[in-house]
Amino acid sequence: MAKKAPNPIDKHVGSRVRMRRMMLSMSQEKLGDALGLTFQQVQKYEKGTNRIGASRLQAIANILQVPVSFFFEGAPHSPGGPASTGMSEAPSPAYVSDFLATSDGLSLTKSFMRIKSSKLRRRIVDLVEQIAGDE
Numbered sequence: 001m002a003k004k005a006p007n008p009i010d011k012h013v014g015s016r017v018r019m020r021r022m023m024l025s026m027s028q029e030k031l032g033d034a035l036g037l038t039f040q041q042v043q044k045y046e047k048g049t050n051r052i053g054a055s056r057l058q059a060i061a062n063i064l065q066v067p068v069s070f071f072f073e074g075a076p077h078s079p080g081g082p083a084s085t086g087m088s089e090a091p092s093p094a095y096v097s098d099f100l101a102t103s104d105g106l107s108l109t110k111s112f113m114r115i116k117s118s119k120l121r122r123r124i125v126d127l128v129e130q131i132a133g134d135e
Contacts, residue, residue, distance in 0.1 A: 008076045011048030012097070013057070016071040018046040019101040020064045034063045 006014075021031055028039040028046070035042070035056065044050040045060075052060065061068045074097055099105035115121050 006048035007051070008048075009072075010051050012075045013052060013071045014046040014048040015097055015101045016073070017042075017052070017060055017064070019097060019106070020066055020070065021046075022101065022103060022106050024064060026064075031060070031063060035059055 021028070028042040032039045032042045041050070045052050057068055057071065061070065100109060112121065112124070115124070
């Protein structure tokens, strides 16, 4: 029997759990202990392999000190959802939250934001764009 791919919403919620956990410098083991779970279960939640139930998501939100809505920010829209109101709000690109969910992305972002000079920050962005070959 072929394995079913994780639901995009479950993957998004899991990546937001991972991002917030990493922002707090919390290990999967510590989060698992607070929830009464193994770190392997936390891994499955973060990958979207296992769905997070409502009460468990509320517990995670409390532990990670964010509202439940935090986990759905920028989530992909599901087909069959509410009809468009004509005022389309562009969701944040998934690559941003994917980047912030990595240790390198989080470290780079935290360090970058500590640079006081806006001119220096702009020069760093220009340098990275040149290295990446962007215009």
